[in-house]
Amino acid sequence: xxxxxxxxxxxxSCSTLGSRSQTITGEAARTQFARLSALEGKWYxxxxxxxxxxxxxxxxxxxxxxxxTEFPGTPHQMVTMYYLExxxxxxxxxxxxxxxxxxxxxxxxxxxxxFELEGDGGLxxxxxxxxxxxxxxxxxxxxxxxAWGLFEGGxxxxxxxxxxxRRPALD
Numbered sequence: 001x002x003x004x005x006x007x008x009x010x011x012x013s014c015s016t017l018g019s020r021s022q023t024i025t026g027e028a029a030r031t032q033f034a035r036l037s038a039l040e041g042k043w044y045x046x047x048x049x050x051x052x053x054x055x056x057x058x059x060x061x062x063x064x065x066x067x068x069t070e071f072p073g074t075p076h077q078m079v080t081m082y083y084l085e086x087x088x089x090x091x092x093x094x095x096x097x098x099x100x101x102x103x104x105x106x107x108x109x110x111x112x113x114x115f116e117l118e119g120d121g122g123l124x125x126x127x128x129x130x131x132x133x134x135x136x137x138x139x140x141x142x143x144x145x146x147a148w149g150l151f152e153g154g155x156x157x158x159x160x161x162x163x164x165x166r167r168p169a170l171d
Contacts (some may be wrong), residue, residue: 024105029089036066043164096171101130111135142166
């Protein structure tokens with residue numbers, strides 16, 4: 001009986017290891033969501049590598065969600081939805097890879113806003129190629145950089161890190 005109890009306690013502690021990271025909740029989550037809402041508009045690569053906007057932000061659903069469209073109008077167009085689920089800031093990234101990882105906002109030193117895969121993230125396998133995390137650095141109301149970590153086989157293989165600037169709409 002003692003071995004059974006110890007085994008159950010061990011397994012319970014292992015199942016909570018992935019959920020030990022803090023999440024951004026409450027007022028902090030609402031403040032970060034407002035910051036995302038304020039990104040509304042068209043964002044361009046500061047290095048001039050793209051002719052059109054790299055990202056378009058739009059607040060939808062009566063202010064309850066923010067849609068980020070990446071590479072709009074291209075075959076690799078992707079969409080990320082940012083939203084508050086209860087008191088927690090989350091995202092779902094609809095990726096050109098064909099998956100849709102789910103992430104949750106977590107505190108991280110040196111980063112203005114950070115998201116990390118939540119649990120299994122809705123992936124078929126943790127080894128599947130997927131976007132695993134995203135870090136935002138805000139450099140004023142019209143400048144920011146992002147770093148999206150691409151994982152495969154459980155390790156980071158690439159980091160997509162564009163520097164962006166918002167420009168007034170010309171249309």
